[in-house]
Amino acid sequence: MAASRIVAHPPPYLHRQSPPSDAAPSLNLTLLPKRYRNLGICASLRGDKPHSVELRATTSDVVVSRDLLSLPRPLSSTQLSASVSDGSCLRVAYQGVHGAYSESAAQKAYPNCEAVPCEQFETAFDAVERWLVDRAVLPIENSLGGSIHRNYDLLLRHSLHIVGEVNFAVCHCLMANHGVKREDLKRVLSHPQALAQCENTLTKFGLVREAVDDTAGAAKHVAYHKLQDAGAVASSAAAKIYGLNILDQDIQDDSDNVTRFLMLAREPIIPGTDRRFKTSIVFSLEEGPGILFKALAVFALRQINLTKVCCLSWHHLYFDYLFYVDFETSMADQSAQNALRHLKEFATFLRVLGSYPVDTSSM
Ligand SMILES: O=C(O)C(=O)C[C@]1(C(=O)O)C=C[C@@H](O)C=C1
Known part of the structure; x- marks a missing residue:
């Protein structure tokens, strides 16, 4: 598959700089649902978060309204439990690009969610805190590598709440561009955790390890630059997305390679x-x-x-x-x-x- 596929459809990617500044937000009434505009809403802003936008309809406005049936209906408990259980209304931030294990973990936790790629974990946390997304996914420990200390620090430095966990079986593949054989490879790119999980196999293959931000990002890099001397360690899904050829499957040092992910939210x-x-x-x-x-x-x-x-x-x-x-x-x-x-x-x-x-x- 041609590497140009990657360029043509870049995923929406959250950068650390992208969240809006803390400047007081302005409320554009034209963005409100029509039913509110009909009622002549008085809007006042408290604080800088969307949840603190206060909407009031004056009594006279309500009396003149002929459109009462279009007023918002209260959510039923059935609607609530449906959206929570399948995640259809949720935007979930993860670190990495399309095809990262964290994205699969987000989809396991919330099957119909919209997974939002972020450059760094800090960006994913910021995105939740600034109401750009509803949840963040954080790998916290792995059955081979143990606790991910850096991510425990993040939990402490931020005030998000753990609202769920997901255990995800991680199966790594060695992949390269089409026509590249394992003997042609000198180096291999991946996330440090993934490289550590395949330590023995990669040593046996005599490959120099190069750490990058995430496994899927490594696959994307190898494909995009059409590298002939470098492969990537990532999931079979990433190989498919970036059009790489799988040279070896299940290359982790232990077949029971499980990563535990935490789901984080603003509210407990x-x-x-x-x-x-x-x-x-x-x-x-x-x-x-x-x-x-x-x-x-x-x-x-x-x-x-x-x-x-x-x-x-x-x-x-x-x-x-x-x-x-x-x-x-x-x-x-x-x-x-x-x-x-x-x-x-x-x-x-x-x-x-x-x-x-x-x-x-x-x-
Ligand atoms: O790079 C990815 O694909 C990730 O989702 C990150 C991560 C991790 O940080 O542990 C997740 C699962 C695997 O253990 C390897 C890498």
Whole structure:
């Protein structure tokens, strides 16, 4: 397939510079649905976010309106649950270009969503915070590579909430332009996590590794520049999109290569007890003998199962270490609330990152 296909239809790509400035927004009434214009809306702006736009119709306006039937109808709970479960109304930001694993994870979480590619994770977070999109997808750990520390930092630096998780089976392919054989390759491009997941295979092939922003971006680069000495490690979907030939399939060092992605939103979801929920928290502790033992005991005492404990250093004036813990209990459960109240007695900092349904789907 010709590389020109890529140029002809570039995906809409969010750049870090693209979100609007913080300057006070102006409201263009012609953009409002016609029914509002008929009523002669008084619009006032509070703050800089679309949700704080206040719309008021004066009583006299309403009396003269002959178009009451076209007033907005309240959403029914059926409509709400439909759009949430299939994601048809959602715009989901991911880091990378069309064909990245993060895009597939977004589509697994919200099957009919509009996935929006972003240059960097920061851009994806900004896009949610500035109401350009509804969700961001973040890879957080991999069964071969472990925790992605940089992305844990992002969770802390921003105030988005975890509203879901997705476990995604990652199957890497080695790909190159048509006519290029594996013996012709000297180097291979991919995301650092993907290169690490294929470490043994790539060493065996004697290929020099070059890190780029995402796996699909690597495939796109190889295709666009018609490289003859370089291949890419990416998904079979990326090979198809960018017209590359798959030289080897399933080249990850372990066939069970699973990446866990988090779905992030501006607002938390209301935790339930109707299905399995997980809660993610981050906290710091004062120094002292047995203090971590004491912290983890608040969960053990209440039979709360921990699914993850991760300790990262944090260069801050007051404390050096942060503990990220996932436990398999909903925040709607009294035992979880009691455990966190107990933890707060001696934690120097505690934040609930989100309480969300466990991904129980098969991969
Ligand atoms: O580069 C991509 O395609 C991504 O979606 C990123 C990413 C990651 O950051 O871990 C996602 C899944 C794989 O583990 C490899 C790369």
